[in-house]
Amino acid sequence: MFIRHLQDCEEFIAGDHSILRELLHPDKADLAIRYSLAHATVKPGQKTTPHRLRTAEVYYILQGHGRMHIGEEIADATPGCAIYIPPHATQYIENPGAADLVFLCVVDPAWRVEDEEILPSEYMDGTRIAVDIVLLPEDAMIDRAIEMNRQIVGEGSCEIVLNRTDRLPHISLAMGCIASEDVVAIHELLETLAKENPVQHLTATGIDVPTNSRGQATSLLAIEKTKDLQRLHEQVLEKTKRFFSHDVAGVRFYDNLVTETTLDWVQNYPQKAGCERFQPHITLGYGRAPSALPFPIVFAPSRLALCHLGNHATCRRVLAAVGMR
Secondary structure, three states: OOOHHHOOOOOOOOOOOOOOEEEOOOOOOOOOOOEEEEEEEEEEEOOOOOOOOOOOEEEEEEEOOOOEEEEEEEEEOOOOOOOEEEOOEEEEEEOOOOOOOEEEEEEEEOOOOOHHEOOHHHHHOOEEEEEEEEEEEEEHHHHHHHHHHHHHHHHHOOOOOOOOOOOOOOOEEEEEEEEEHHHHHHHHHHHHHHOOOOOOOEEEEEEEEEEEEEOOEEEEEEEEHHHHHHHHHHHHHHHHHOEOOOOOOOOEOOOOOOOEHHHEEEEHHHHHHHHHOOOOEEEEEOOOOOOOOOOOOEEEEEEEEEEOHHHHOOOOEEEEEEEEE
């Protein structure tokens, strides 16, 4: 008999900024189901970020009082009601009450990161933002990168702490600054780039440990530079030229404070890492990562994404993403 108790499920901040505990997922237990089940909480006065799923979803409200938004429709969400959210519908829920809004989320087929798109509505305010266009790895490689990062953090280096929500392991393809109102146009461009420049497989070849400008050892998971990956990188650089600038004055990063090294990468990415200087990698953190993995490791990219950059060039928020498979 398979029983999972809510208190045994790790709590984390989901991509839509709800507080989530995953109860059931067919990829994470031997379950003959195709759906996933999660327990969600939205605090008083808060709301989830507008997002879309390729799959259908149902909310079942347990406690609190919410306002559900699906497309242009708005309705009260009260305990005992089930709300159907069609595939590809823009959705978010807000909590105008004084108590937690608590509900169950059923996603069918089961939730996967490549099936969710977080929408950039709050960024459409005319500001300039620092961004990175990246390849996000499949789940298994994300988990490996996070585990290696945890070992580095365990040795005392906590400036980069990777996770699945707001510090995603990634392969950078282009950094720069954009006007926030261009996010939608870049999203459309990513669709074209992914279709015209497919990358089926990636190979991690080992761990490099160069020293950065601050004298810190930096562990990088080296990725083989194949013809397909090089072509995608060069096409991303070429096609985003009309949107990108590299003047960081007044630019909004996700984090309020950023290092000079971070600014330097955004200012000088084409010169430092463009075209023939492109060295694909996943940054694991400052310090020396363990190298006992059985290299080479072949894995697949899951999404081509536009991310809001944080300190240490971390991928802090996915603004737009398209599937690579």
